[in-house]
Amino acid sequence: MHNRLRLTAIAATTLLTTGAVASTTASTTASAAPNRAPSTSLVVNARISAHCSFDRIVVDVKGHLPPTTVKRVRELRYDASGRKVPLPGKHFLEIRLSPAAAHNAAGKSVYKGPRLVKPNLTKLKGFALTGDFEGVVHFGAAFNSRPDYTTKRLHHPERFVLDIAHRNTC
Structure with a gap:
């Protein structure tokens, strides 16, 4: 015992x-x-451009590229207020990065890209940062017709790419 x-x-x-x-x-x-890398990725910029057969949106991230989704939505709304995003168009895509933030630990914005633009490209008619709240960053894209798109995740530097196809304009 x-x-x-x-x-x-x-x-x-x-x-x-x-x-x-x-x-x-x-x-x-x-x-x-x-x-x-920081535990929460920082969304630092977004760029839009026109090419011969597609319009492109690029979202630049500092740190690890977080999971990103793109989905069709009926309308775009700002996360915090719920107000409708004033972009032209009848078709919309929502881009969601999470976990991510567009501000640092002190609450200061680190995002240097466009907040709301109406570029009037071949397909892309509007683009906006629609949210930076509780570890989720949202963007919205507006179109006059239903967009056909592809996505890419690129590294070194980290970025998410959304290509919207259109007829060749070159």
């Missing part, structure tokens, strides 16, 4: 010691990686 209690005490001490060493190692490793 005495030996069983002694073995249980030794096993418990070993487990506690191993856990403490593992915890110390993990915290040391985390603090020793100063060049690690």
Whole structure:
């Protein structure tokens, strides 16, 4: 009986010691990686351009490129207020990056791109930053006709690309 209690005490001490060493190692490793990407990606810019057979939207990200989705929506609304985004068009795409932010930890905007533009390209008629709230950054794109599009994730530097096809104009 005495030996069983002694073995249980030794096993418990070993487990506690191993856990403490593992915890110390993990915290040391985390603090020793100063060049690690921030946990929340920062959306720093967006660009639009026209090409012979497509219009292009590029979203530049500092840090790791977060999961990004594009979906068709009936209308565009600003995240915080719910107000309708004043862009021309009958068809709209919503671009969602999450987890991401367009501001730093102090709340200052790091986003240097357009907030709302009406470029009147072959397909793309409007583009806006529609939200930067609770770890999600939203953009909206407006079109007169239903857009056919493809997406790409490019690295070094990190960026998301949305190409909207149209007839060749060159």
